[in-house]
Amino acid sequence: MTGGSWDELLLDRPRLHTRAFLKVQDGCSHFCSYCIVPYVRGRPVSRNVNDAVEEAERIVRSGCPEIVLTGVHLGLHEDLPVLVRRIGSIEGLKRLRFGSIEPFAVDGELLDAIAKTETFCRHLHLPLQSGDDSVLAAMRRGYTTGGFREITDNIRDKLGNEIHLSTDLMVGFPGEDEEAFEKSIKFIKDIGFGKVHVFNYSPREGTDAALMQCPPEKDVRKRMERALSTAETLHRDYCSRWIGKEVEILVEEKTEGIVRGLTRN
Ligand code: SF4
Structure with a gap:
């Protein structure tokens, strides 16, 4: 966790026929001058990697071939490169992608994880x-x-x-x-x-x-x-x-x- 604790009730993963949205992060501490999110959603919290991987495995077992990782400020997930590697290598998963990621969160380590993960779109x-x-x-x-x-x-x-x-x-x-x-x-x-x-x-x-x-x-x-x-x-x-x-x-x-x-x- 980063700052606060992960609230299971925050999970939000409406499933489409081919794509599932898996929320792994919530909250933000960036305070862009126009954005209310840091005031209403609070400090950044990361979903535990093992929990997220287990959830992703269940999604893949249910027959869904693509997972989209989401978060309020996804780049603040404390182990995002690990998450990419572990979820990306789940057997049966065809595609992994991010919903949206703040540009300043895309560093060398994350790019390395993406580059080495064949399923990452x-x-x-x-x-x-x-x-x-x-x-x-x-x-x-x-x-x-x-x-x-x-x-x-x-x-x-x-x-x-x-x-x-x-x-x-x-x-x-x-x-x-x-x-x-x-x-x-x-x-x-x-x-x-x-x-x-x-x-x-x-x-x-x-x-x-x-x-x-x-x-x-x-x-x-x-x-x-x-x-x-x-x-x-x-x-x-x-x-x-x-x-x-x-x-x-x-x-x-x-x-x-x-x-x-x-x-x-
Ligand atoms: S990084 Fe995103 S969520 Fe955080 S304050 Fe800026 S716009 Fe809002």
Whole structure:
């Protein structure tokens, strides 16, 4: 455990046909300026590795081929590399992945564990939030764009260029002007993200950012449109890399001769 204790009632693993979500971490002590989570969910707690592995074994025995490890701030799990190695090597498991992981939690040891775990999917979701250094500082994200780029370079060095990097982009944070927004657009293109989840900032009462001045609504609306269309283009570009290639999917739906499912990326 880190700080507090693991509460079994916090387990949250809705099962889909092919994928199970296994929560192994809760709480956060990072205190991004816009986020209420550290106040409401409390200090970070890690699920005991043996318990998590046993749960994962039960999931695999039930016939589910893919496990997604989740947490409020998954990177704060105190033994994440061990968890990756042990769950990733469960007999019968076909795929392991993370729901989302803060970029600053992706260190050499974790990348090493992922690289050596064959079942780990070549996909990481790294929430960026902004591509402008002054906005990132106001958000208290704990990295600069230069630091973020270093992390993604390391990831590609270790896990290969085919890896799908997806992200979250927050539009309209206090202090974001046109120039800062354009930097974000350029940055998400430069990094070459695949899927970008775009959403507009909304203040959470009780956070520091809620006391800051937001950009005018009409500007935010226009930025949202531009960010969404950039996200669509990036996603199309990433997906088009796979046209004509044979890839393994886990089938989730079959309707009128059309088969849908997720690849490992
Ligand atoms: S955004 Fe994530 S890292 Fe930041 S305070 Fe909230 S839970 Fe923690």
